[in-house]
Amino acid sequence: MKKKRAVLRATEGMSEREADRTQGTPRWTLNDWRKSTDDIFGYKGSEKTLSRIPGRRELVPFGIELITFMKDTRRDSEVLTAKTMASFVRDVYPDWLESYIRGKKDTATAYESLLRLLRRFAYQHGFVQRTPSGLKEKLPGLIVVRDKFAQSFTKTYNGFDASEVYNTDETGIYYDTPPSTMLSERGKSASITAEQKHSARLTAVCTICADGRKVPLLIIVRGEPGGKIEQSELQTYPKGHVYTVQKKAWMDSRVWLFYLRSLLYWHISSPSLLLVDNLDCHVSEESEDILEDEMLTILQPLPKHSTSVCQPLDVGVMVPLKSKLKALWMLERPPPLRDGEKRAKKTA
Structure with missing residues (x-):
C-alpha cells in the first residue's frame, strides 16, 4: 500500500508510458492503481500488511x-x-x-x-x-542413433517380406505404483513403502508383425513360480492370451524362454526376423540359439537405451494407447469400498 501511494504521487500528471519508464511499474498495473486511487489513499490499515482482499477464485472448492x-x-x-x-x-x-x-x-x-x-x-x-x-541419453543423440540404425537395418534386411518381420515389446500396466516423479512436502522424506514398488502392476508382452498381424499377449503377473497364483488362479483368467508369474511381475530369462517356446513358436511359420529391446534376457546366447535353431528366426536387438525413439511398438502403439487409457480412466466409476474393505485397506 505504501509503494502504491508513493508511485501514484510520483507519477501524477505523467502518461502511463512515461511512468513505466521512470518508476519501472508496468502500464497495466499503474492503470489499475489509478482506477483505485480513492481506495488506496482512503485505506486506514497498516501500510506494511498485504491486502487481505481475496484474489482469483479458488478452483478447488474442497x-x-x-x-x-x-x-x-x-x-x-x-x-x-x-x-x-x-x-x-x-x-x-x-x-x-x-x-x-x-x-x-x-x-x-x-x-x-x-x-x-x-x-x-x-x-x-x-x-x-x-x-x-533422468534419461540415459539426450534426445539429439538418440535421433542420431535412430537414423544410423534405420539405415543399417534397411540395408541388411531389405530382403525380408513384411509378413516375416516381427517386433516384440513389454509394457508395464500400473495400478498404484511409483512413476518417475512424485509429490512430497518440501523438506520431508520422499520414501515409500516397499510393497508399492511391485505389488500393483503386471507386464504385457506384445508381438506384432509388419503386415499387421498380432500375436496373443503374454501377461506376467506377480507371484511365485509353482505357487498358488500359478497353480490355481491363472486358469481363471480370460481366454485368448497366455499367462505366467514372476516374483515382481517383470520379464526375466525364464519368462522370455517360456514366451519363445510356448507362444511365439506357434506363430512364426517361416524364416523370419525378430526385433527386440536390448535386454540381457532377450539377447542371451540361449535366446539366440532357440530362435535360430527351432524357429529359423534372426534375432535383431535395438541399440541400447533407445526404446523411446527406435522401438516401433513403443513409439507407435504403447505411448498413444496409454495416453488414451489415462483419459478414459478419469471417467471410470469404481464401486465404493465397504466398511470391511476400508479397514482391510487401511491395515494392509
Missing part, C-alpha cells in the same frame, strides 16, 4: 480435504502424484469432476487440464516434485 488427503498419503510413505490426487477427486467428488469435464473440449483435454490444476495446487501448498532419475 482444498482443505484435498490437502489432508495429500499429507495423510505422504505420512504413510505412500506415493503421491497428480494422478493420485485425481483419483481422490474422482472417487470423493464425482459431481465436481463431471462439471469440470463438461467445461473442456474433450476428455483428453480435461484429463491433462485436471493434472495441471492439481500440480499447481500441490506446489502452492508446499509440495515439490522429486525426480529420482
Whole structure:
C-alpha cells in the first residue's frame, strides 16, 4: 500500500508510458492503481500488511480435504502424484469432476487440464516434485542413433517380406505404483513403502508383425513360480492370451524362454526376423540359439537405451494407447469400498 501511494504521487500528471519508464511499474498495473486511487489513499490499515482482499477464485472448492488427503498419503510413505490426487477427486467428488469435464473440449483435454490444476495446487501448498532419475541419453543423440540404425537395418534386411518381420515389446500396466516423479512436502522424506514398488502392476508382452498381424499377449503377473497364483488362479483368467508369474511381475530369462517356446513358436511359420529391446534376457546366447535353431528366426536387438525413439511398438502403439487409457480412466466409476474393505485397506 505504501509503494502504491508513493508511485501514484510520483507519477501524477505523467502518461502511463512515461511512468513505466521512470518508476519501472508496468502500464497495466499503474492503470489499475489509478482506477483505485480513492481506495488506496482512503485505506486506514497498516501500510506494511498485504491486502487481505481475496484474489482469483479458488478452483478447488474442497482444498482443505484435498490437502489432508495429500499429507495423510505422504505420512504413510505412500506415493503421491497428480494422478493420485485425481483419483481422490474422482472417487470423493464425482459431481465436481463431471462439471469440470463438461467445461473442456474433450476428455483428453480435461484429463491433462485436471493434472495441471492439481500440480499447481500441490506446489502452492508446499509440495515439490522429486525426480529420482533422468534419461540415459539426450534426445539429439538418440535421433542420431535412430537414423544410423534405420539405415543399417534397411540395408541388411531389405530382403525380408513384411509378413516375416516381427517386433516384440513389454509394457508395464500400473495400478498404484511409483512413476518417475512424485509429490512430497518440501523438506520431508520422499520414501515409500516397499510393497508399492511391485505389488500393483503386471507386464504385457506384445508381438506384432509388419503386415499387421498380432500375436496373443503374454501377461506376467506377480507371484511365485509353482505357487498358488500359478497353480490355481491363472486358469481363471480370460481366454485368448497366455499367462505366467514372476516374483515382481517383470520379464526375466525364464519368462522370455517360456514366451519363445510356448507362444511365439506357434506363430512364426517361416524364416523370419525378430526385433527386440536390448535386454540381457532377450539377447542371451540361449535366446539366440532357440530362435535360430527351432524357429529359423534372426534375432535383431535395438541399440541400447533407445526404446523411446527406435522401438516401433513403443513409439507407435504403447505411448498413444496409454495416453488414451489415462483419459478414459478419469471417467471410470469404481464401486465404493465397504466398511470391511476400508479397514482391510487401511491395515494392509
